[in-house]
Amino acid sequence: MIEISDLWFDYDGFPVLRGVSLKIELGEVVAIMGENGAGKTTLIRHFNGLLKPKRGYVKVFGVDTREATVAELSRRVGLVFQNPDHQLFAETVFDEVAFALKNFGFPEDVIERRVEWVLKMLDLYDLKDRSPFSLSGGERKRVAIASILSYDPDIIVFDEPTVGQDYGQKERLAQLIKLLKSQSKIIVVVTHDVEFVAENFPRVVLLSKGRVIADGSTRRVLTDEKLIRRANLLLPQVTQVAKHLVEFGVPGDLMWVSEIRGAILKVLGRGCT
Amino acid sequence: MPIIRVKGLSYRYPGSSRTVLKNITLNIDEGEYVVITGPSGCGKTTLCRCFNGLIPHFYGGNLEGEIIVNGFPVKETSTSTLAQYVGMVFQEPESQLFLLSVEREVAFGLENLGLPREEIVKRVDEALKLVGISHLRDRAPHELSGGEQQKVALAACIAMQPKILVLDEPTANLDPISAVNILNLLQSLRNKLGVTIILVEHRLEAVASVADRFIVMNDGMIVSDGDPRDVLSSTNIEGLGVGVPKVIQLYKDLKRRNVIFNLVPLTPKEVKACLMEVLEFD
Numbered sequence: 001m002i003e004i005s006d007l008w009f010d011y012d013g014f015p016v017l018r019g020v021s022l023k024i025e026l027g028e029v030v031a032i033m034g035e036n037g038a039g040k041t042t043l044i045r046h047f048n049g050l051l052k053p054k055r056g057y058v059k060v061f062g063v064d065t066r067e068a069t070v071a072e073l074s075r076r077v078g079l080v081f082q083n084p085d086h087q088l089f090a091e092t093v094f095d096e097v098a099f100a101l102k103n104f105g106f107p108e109d110v111i112e113r114r115v116e117w118v119l120k121m122l123d124l125y126d127l128k129d130r131s132p133f134s135l136s137g138g139e140r141k142r143v144a145i146a147s148i149l150s151y152d153p154d155i156i157v158f159d160e161p162t163v164g165q166d167y168g169q170k171e172r173l174a175q176l177i178k179l180l181k182s183q184s185k186i187i188v189v190v191t192h193d194v195e196f197v198a199e200n201f202p203r204v205v206l207l208s209k210g211r212v213i214a215d216g217s218t219r220r221v222l223t224d225e226k227l228i229r230r231a232n233l234l235l236p237q238v239t240q241v242a243k244h245l246v247e248f249g250v251p252g253d254l255m256w257v258s259e260i261r262g263a264i265l266k267v268l269g270r271g272c273t
Numbered sequence: 274m275p276i277i278r279v280k281g282l283s284y285r286y287p288g289s290s291r292t293v294l295k296n297i298t299l300n301i302d303e304g305e306y307v308v309i310t311g312p313s314g315c316g317k318t319t320l321c322r323c324f325n326g327l328i329p330h331f332y333g334g335n336l337e338g339e340i341i342v343n344g345f346p347v348k349e350t351s352t353s354t355l356a357q358y359v360g361m362v363f364q365e366p367e368s369q370l371f372l373l374s375v376e377r378e379v380a381f382g383l384e385n386l387g388l389p390r391e392e393i394v395k396r397v398d399e400a401l402k403l404v405g406i407s408h409l410r411d412r413a414p415h416e417l418s419g420g421e422q423q424k425v426a427l428a429a430c431i432a433m434q435p436k437i438l439v440l441d442e443p444t445a446n447l448d449p450i451s452a453v454n455i456l457n458l459l460q461s462l463r464n465k466l467g468v469t470i471i472l473v474e475h476r477l478e479a480v481a482s483v484a485d486r487f488i489v490m491n492d493g494m495i496v497s498d499g500d501p502r503d504v505l506s507s508t509n510i511e512g513l514g515v516g517v518p519k520v521i522q523l524y525k526d527l528k529r530r531n532v533i534f535n536l537v538p539l540t541p542k543e544v545k546a547c548l549m550e551v552l553e554f555d
Contacts, residue, residue: 011416034448035448035450035451036418036419036420036421036446036447036448036451037417037418037420037421041418041419082419082446083365083419085365136313136314136318137364137365138313138314139313139314160419160446163364163442163445163446164313164364164442164445164475165313165475166311166312166313166475166514166515166516167312167475167514167515167516167517168312168514169313169514170516192447192448192449192452193476194449195476195478195519229450231448232448232449232450232451233448233449233450234449234450234453234479236519237478237518237519237520237541238519238523240541241519241520241523241541241544241545243541244541244542244544244545245544245545245548248548257519257522257523257526260523261523261526261527261530264523264527264532264548265527265530265532267548267552268532268548268551268552270530270532
């Protein structure tokens with residue numbers, strides 16, 4: 001699990017995190033949202049010790065990140081960066097994904113199997129002999145994800161994984177997150193994609209100007225217009241429709257098309273088909 | 274008047290046997306706000322690279338057909354000439370930023386044009402203000418967040434006052450409010466200055482109501498092209514992996530249950546208006 005207590009961090013005196021406290025248990029799927037510059041990426045870089053707290057502490061499975069190396073923490077915490085080019089360097093997609101496994105000393109046959117499995121899952125198998133740098137932005141992003149999943153860390157952190165991904169790829173990413181959840185991993189996703197979160201995440205942590213301004217169920221957080229505004233987000237589109245229809249007795253906290261459809265049919269007196 | 278004419282365009286990247294654009298014919302009028310969408314790998318980014326001559330001049334490869342941009346045949350026109358008319362903002366702003374301050378970054382292209390100092394100062398101020406990043410002018414671009422960097426890249430582009438702005442998922446890294454602000458800014462550039470906007474985008478919720486025209490591509494071809502309401506509700510694009518906005522999904526769902534709106538809604542407000550009409554009719 002991840003335990004963060006009164007975490008403060010600044011870049012050369014420019015404060016980015018101002019007293020963040022947060023607990024995430026195994027098997028949880030959490031979205032971290034907030035405006036540009038809210039401190040989301042800075043926060044998750046503390047999870048594997050890339051950044052160390054200036055005040056407060058971050059503990060990962062009970063280990064204070066100031067007392068462990070990035071290499072030690074990385075074995076259990078996989079961080080998929082926002083810009084895949086910060087992560088990719090190998091000559092082929094296969095080598096890229098196999099790199100960490102080789103580094104951690106896995107036997108050849110395990111490496112083969114794991115890499116094949118993860119490439120197929122992320123729809124990259126046909127590209128395994130290509131150079132990562134010859135791929136599209138969306139494909140490179142998936143290679144970066146594959147290179148982390150291959151070594152099976154307990155905590156997987158995605159920084160803006162839906163950027164540049166089309167609808168089908170987002171659906172696959174959602175399935176992947178469900179699969180990882182079923183393996184009792186911790187999945188933390190930093191994202192602005194309100195629609196993606198409304199459909200797939202049970203819990204949202206809202207950051208604004210370096211502070212946690214809300215932490216709770218997705219329905220409670222994402223349908224609260226005031227909170228959402230403070231974090232520069234928009235309500236999910238279905239919620240926007242619902243709020244426009246409050247005068248017809250439609251509840252203002254709907255998030256899914258199926259819900260609003262039911263509510264509209266009810267307004268029209270056509271029952272709940 | 275078309276400012277971009279594309280006729281019979283086919284293209285392969287060098288060393289690749291895959292044809293990524295297949296016989297594309299397309300006119301874009303001056304002052305149009307066009308959204309190009311489609312699944313990853315459909316060729317939309319490649320098509321945009323043809324508009325400013327990166328294809329064929331930088332990428333090489335095998336290009337057939339004709340592309341005329343602002344009267345210039347792209348194949349015979351240098352990228353530096355085209356750059357005076359076509360501004361390009363990419364998905365990853367970092368690849369575009371390299372100077373030590375935001376102000377210098379935005380001024381760079383203007384200095385290269387050899388404009389007088391006062392004009393440069395004026396244009397930089399305006400561009401920073403338009404994009405809403407005046408407060409970042411002395412910061413180093415590489416220290417900024419991804420979203421802030423994207424705004425810097427956009428400001429640098431706007432300062433050049435191009436006739437055509439091509440943007441490849443410019444809001445991908447932005448929080449939703451900043452994204453909406455940028456989309457509205459593009460609309461006002463179009464309305465006030467007649468700039469032609471070509472926007473590649475996956476997230477269609479916010480762009481549906483600002484664009485004049487939607488083009489959906491798949492496998493190197495245009496599969497749907499027209500008014501956003503017609504394109505988004507057409508059956509042509511089902512199953513392509515296009516992220517149809519929730520209001521359109523709702524419209525289709527209701528239609529299947531015999532609740533027919535007389536307009537394909539693009540916004541929550543339009544859903545309400547449609548519903549009220551149905552209620553009155555009942």
